[in-house]
Amino acid sequence: MELTYLKSINQALHEEMRRDENVFILGEDVAELGGAFKATEGLLEAFGEARVIDTPISEALIVGAGVGAAVLGMRPVLEMQFGDFIACAFDQIVNMAATLRYRHGGKAACPLVIRAPSGAGIHGAIFHSQNPEAWFTRVPGLKVVAPATAYDAKGLLKSAIRDDDPVIYFEHKRLYRSIKEDLPEGDFTVPIGVAELRRAGDDLSLITYGGTMHQSLDAARIVEKEDGLSVEVLDLRTLLPLDREAIMATVRKTGKALIVHEDRLTGGIGGEIAAIIGDNCFEYLDGPVRRVGMLDTHNAFSAPMEEYILPNTNKIVDAIRSLAAY
Amino acid sequence: MELTYLKSINQALHEEMRRDENVFILGEDVAELGGAFKATEGLLEAFGEARVIDTPISEALIVGAGVGAAVLGMRPVLEMQFGDFIACAFDQIVNMAATLRYRHGGKAACPLVIRAPSGAGIHGAIFHSQNPEAWFTRVPGLKVVAPATAYDAKGLLKSAIRDDDPVIYFEHKRLYRSIKEDLPEGDFTVPIGVAELRRAGDDLSLITYGGTMHQSLDAARIVEKEDGLSVEVLDLRTLLPLDREAIMATVRKTGKALIVHEDRLTGGIGGEIAAIIGDNCFEYLDGPVRRVGMLDTHNAFSAPMEEYILPNTNKIVDAIRSLAAY
Amino acid sequence: MPEATSARSDGTRIEFELQLYYWMKLVRAFEERVSRLHRQNKIVGGVYSGAGQEALVTGVCATLREGDFISPLHRDLGVFLVRGVDPGRLMAQLMGKETGLSRGKDSFLHAGDLEHGIFGATSMLGSTLPVAVGAALKFQIKKEDNVAVAFFGEGASSRGDVHEAMNFAGVRKLPVLFVCENNRYAYSTPLEKQMAIEDVADRAPAYGFKGYVCSGNDLLAVLEVAERVVARVRGGEGPALIECKTYRYHGHSEHDAALYRDKDELIQWESRDPIPRFEFYLEKKGQDVRRIREEIDERVRKIVQDSVDYAEQSPLPAPDEAMDDLYATPIPNGTGNRGG
Amino acid sequence: MPEATSARSDGTRIEFELQLYYWMKLVRAFEERVSRLHRQNKIVGGVYSGAGQEALVTGVCATLREGDFISPLHRDLGVFLVRGVDPGRLMAQLMGKETGLSRGKDSFLHAGDLEHGIFGATSMLGSTLPVAVGAALKFQIKKEDNVAVAFFGEGASSRGDVHEAMNFAGVRKLPVLFVCENNRYAYSTPLEKQMAIEDVADRAPAYGFKGYVCSGNDLLAVLEVAERVVARVRGGEGPALIECKTYRYHGHSEHDAALYRDKDELIQWESRDPIPRFEFYLEKKGQDVRRIREEIDERVRKIVQDSVDYAEQSPLPAPDEAMDDLYATPIPNGTGNRGG
Ligand SMILES: Cc1ncc(C[n+]2csc(CCOP(=O)(O)OP(=O)(O)O)c2C)c(N)n1
Ligand SMILES: Cc1ncc(C[n+]2csc(CCOP(=O)(O)OP(=O)(O)O)c2C)c(N)n1
Ligand SMILES: [Mg+2]
Ligand SMILES: [Mg+2]
Secondary structure, three states, X not given: OEEEHHHHHHHHHHHHHHHOOOEEEEEOOOOOOOXXXXXXXXXXXXXXXXXXXXXXXXXXXXXXXXXXXXXXXXXXXXXXXXXXHHHHHHHHHHHHHOOHHHHOOOOOXXXXXXXXXXXXXXXXXXXXXXXXXXXXXXXXXXXXXXOOOHHHHHHHHHHHHHOOXXXXXXXXXXXXXXXXXXXXXXXXXXOOOOXXXXXXXXXXXXXXXXXXXXXXXXXXXXXXXHHOOOEEEEEOOEEEOOOHHHHHHHHHHHOOEEEEEEEEOOOOHHHHHHHHHHHHOHXXXXXXXXXXXXXXXXXXXXXXXXXXXXXXXHHHXXXXXXHHOO | OEEEHHHHHHHHHHHXXXXXXXXXXXXXXXXXXXXXXXXXXXHHHHXXXXXXXXXXXXXXXXHHHHHHHHHOOOXXXXXXOOHHHHHHHHHHHHHHHOOHHHHOOOOOOOOOEEEEEEXXXXXXXXXXXXXXXXHHOOOOOOEEEOXXXXXXXXXXXXXXXXXXXXXXXXXXXXXXXXXEEEOOOOOOOOXXXXXXXXXXXXXXXXXXXXXXXXXXHXXXXXXXXXXXXXXXXXEOOEEEOOOHHHHHHHHHHHOOEEEEEEEEOOOOHHHHHHHHHHHHOHHHOOXXXXXXXXXXXXXXXXHHHXXXXXXXXXXXXXXXXXXXXX | OOOHHHHHHHOOHHHHHHHHHHHHHHHHHHHHHHHHHHHOOOOOOOOOOOOOOHHHHHHHHHOOOOOOEEEXXXXXXXXXXXXXXXXXXXXXXXXXXXXXXXXXXOOOOOOOEHHHOEOOOOOOOOXXXXXXXXXXXXXXXXXXXXXXXXXXXOOHHHOHHHHHHHHHHHHHOOOEEEEXXXXXXXXXXXXXXXXXXXXXXXXHHHHOOEEEEEXXXXXXXXXXXXXXXXXXXXXXXXXXXXXXXXXXXOOOOOOOOOOOOOHHHHHHHHOOOHHHHHHHHHHHOOOOHHHHHHHHHHHHHHHHHHHHHHHHHOOOOOHHHHHOOOOOOOOOOOOOOOOO | OOOHHHHHHXXXXXXXXXXXXXXXXXXXXXXXXXXXXXXXXXXXXXXXXXXOOHHHHHHHHOOOOOOOEEEOOOOOHHHHHHOOOOHHHHHHHHOOOOOOOOOOOOOOOOOOEHHHOEOOOOOOOOOHHHHHHHHHHHHHHOOXXXXXXXXXXXXXXXXXXXXXXXXXXXXXXXOEEEEEEEOOEEOOEEHHHOOOOOOHHHHHHHHOOEEEEEEOOOHHHHHHHHHHHHHHHHOOOOOEEEEEEOOOOOOOOOXXXXXXXXXXXXXXXXXXXXXHHHHHHHHHOOOOHHHHHHHHHHHHHHHHHHHHHHHHHOOOOOHHHHHOOOOOOOOOOOOOOOOO
């Protein structure tokens, strides 16, 4: 039946907690309230307060405690009430969790998931709109995923929970209730590290993920209709590790690459992707590798400014046209 | 007279504290001990314990308190005992300090400096070798510098202290005592945001900063002698904002770009630089934009592994040769 | 609108008390109008009502001076009004207008007004306490007799930053006052899930200073302890913590129906409302409260309406202003992606 | 080498006490050899001697069982030895050899051995306390009667993570024991610059559990309190904190001449050395300490020498092993830059 992005996350949590009794939930207001966004709704009733645990406002504790439980074989699913607050747990993630297996000489594992509701476009302003992914995609030992569809939201969350490494799971707040999908009955997963081609095309490769994936598809349809341009759209889905093969394959096919993300342009993962393309696809390129991202500022609150700084379908359309015309 | 990189930092602190009584030092073991590396040596004796302040082990407090003093007109110079511990103050830097002026509608400033001894090659292992700069170069509101010479170490620290915005100052531990320089008498500064051409050349542009700057110069000399290659070396010095003009100018001149940093390759600032080049210098490029950086792992302790993962002169020489031959 | 301090010096006690009453009424009226504007979609984003907590904000701020440093929490709209921030600019701030404190840059109370000694917080709870400690450090270094006041919720008290801030304040005997607004809930999380102690004030001795507990809904009680403690802190006796027991009438935010609380609890606390309680006191003092109330209601109604009119007539920021106010010392070449 | 637990169960009291004595001697001998190896440049990087603090490590670990979880601090070499980690592998760890606990990946004690219940810390002081709390949370969820023990220095107690960890442990009544090794200095920073209180143990009540203070150089005192408190924690009575007053003989690290301390202080503390003190106790108990010492010195000398031989003969890791042990679930296509 039809599920929203949000409900599919909730369903994945229900199913995984039923499947594996080592899975438990730790976070702020996740139990009785069911989470600020209702992602953990019903879990307390279904699994009891031993496995669905409200914490005080202590992000470092949430992640650190997750690490302690994880090395002993539990599979904690940790919630940051807003992805922005992940900065308060930074050391626990990039030093404690990311290096755990390494500094134990391979004789330990840290199977935890950090769910981080992220993204802008909901008047969340500076501290409820951030896209923190690129702080983590540079840290070996972590895995980072960012689903753009309800199917991937469910399938990637299940893979993340079953994965034996720390996985940061960025769920886009704007997608929670704005997208619906018919999901297959029964258990399915989406593999970590594998991008998905959402649309085949010949003229240009549009590489994106998460919040801007749907805007990118819309833009591709518009330019097809209005300009007869055939745009290939690659949804990365996983940001660490990057699916380098898929990135190179599409660019080698079309000869032009446009990278789109809602994260800020400077320092966003688009730079790394552009570098990979520039190094590995040089002889295939018929034009410069271009990027569309949020302007280099903070997530301004007031509507005209928020509108101005964020990527949107029109900006993507313009970027496609100018690159295609190159 | 001849000054080491470390002494030039110490001298800059002495001179700035003498020049401006609003400058003060806050950090762990900075007073009586003079800092773990002796960078703040003599300041307690010269300026007293009201302006040279030892803190408990509280990185978030150090930065947060710096912010509070800074908005009231002080100019705190904050020390992270090792740059690696900057992760413990992450929220205070990227949220509290970086957005301060913005969220006050431009009616406040946050003139502070965070000194972060960073870098590998001294058997520091996972937690005393990190190069954290790229976590911050994606955050508007901050400025990030990374001097490679004793002259720049002094001049950039003075500029950072006089700057009205939060500046993160990465000083490379391996350079502390390994490089010396004759510094001019009297007051001088090095502007933030301006790269320096260390060596002119025609065949290839080598873009680097900090710890790998000297290895890059050595490599350039070697390939000149042994291969007759003329390599231009650009020392970025400031990482936020990047000197885009200087980067584009050298690449447009030579047509080939090799980016070198000690930071990890994936997610290092080299990706952003490669993206800028790929977008703005496409028609000038005679070969792919290449990068040399630390391998995508943690700073392993044991000598053979540390040697293996870090960039060095030989690896740079090889990269120059292969790109030049392209 | 006179500042607390001036009111203290040139007014008699009763004038001062009437001023306090006026402030509570103004804050309450402003709060309720803000909630209504949110329902009308004229204020978007998170709205956190402080209705019910006016007494503690008014009482503490009334004891402060110009030059003191205050970091309010996300519900402390009252701090802005009592400190004399123009209600119109405050309302414009909430509506994201150009004339607001942050010029539309951030929402609700994530904006400061340093001219009135108010520091703009981030969303990250507890993170402002180290900042207030830094302000106090400045006062100590410069030998100024100002104080820094950090308001924080009992929920924020669980953050590590709060610990680091209080510990250092204790070590340096800094002139900082920590004011805990204990309203029994952090969003949906009740006290017993937040801490294994009764009073947040019991944390103070662990940092070498004194903690005080008072009824945050009793303006006179707040005032009494605040005047005493602020004087000590200002006098160089080191930091202190005042915990005010209180309650928020609304949900955590206007989006929150607060189904996790039971009705009786709410009713009990509404019966402790600080405003009627203070009116009763004024009556005992022989004041014609009925007349005063009507007069002040009228005054307040007008001020709030004017602030709404001002805010609504104020322009929205220009789109590209999103690129302003990032740096105080301009940067050469700008950053990469500036749009336009 | 028998584990504490086994020693407890099948040994008589005196055998157990002789075992404790043996451990202190072994740890001391190992520590001193490590310092010498550092001077000889056979151990590079930071070396943090725990010489002087053997009694508290031995006493606390002796009360623990298999299945308990321990996070030592950067000086707690003794934890590894008392828990029965092979001395050769431990020495190999310090030398960065392939046979070391981290297989050369990290230096000194930034390595764990979960088979012996020892968690490998990062350098970030205090950050392990939330982890120990998480281990205790697992024990609670799974209704296991194990305990988690987190050692931390008085310096680390200033970190925010410590606050968040202790607060949550108190709220959930978790089976975790916090052991503070108060050796009066954090690097060069003396107690009075770290906290405005006498005893770190006084923090415990602020989190709703009990704090105990004991002389960390008195093995019997440590043992007495540890046995009592660990039993309570194991019994489900919630967390506890034991503060052990002690002193490090060496500098913060072997690079540190510790000029910030005065000689008399050092001499005073050397006169409180836990080993002769315990020998005196054994004498009182009628043991032939002279004989025992000689015999144990010999045993220990050999174990330490064997560990050095083993470590020195062990190979260094292959260069490209730096790319191993990053992920437990392998990643497709690998990451970008894997060298080779
Ligand atoms: C570090 C951090 N984590 C989580 C949140 C989300 N959040 C906003 S308000 C709130 C509850 C705050 O409770 P309290 O501090 O008691 O203040 P109150 O809202 O009760 O006045 C939470 C969890 C946040 N703002 N910051
Ligand atoms: C978060 C953090 N900040 C700073 C340091 C640097 N450092 C290493 S040991 C040390 C002193 C530790 O003192 P204490 O916790 O009392 O343990 P001790 O060394 O006295 O046994 C410091 C400041 C660190 N390791 N971690
Ligand atoms: Mg509250
Ligand atoms: Mg200590």
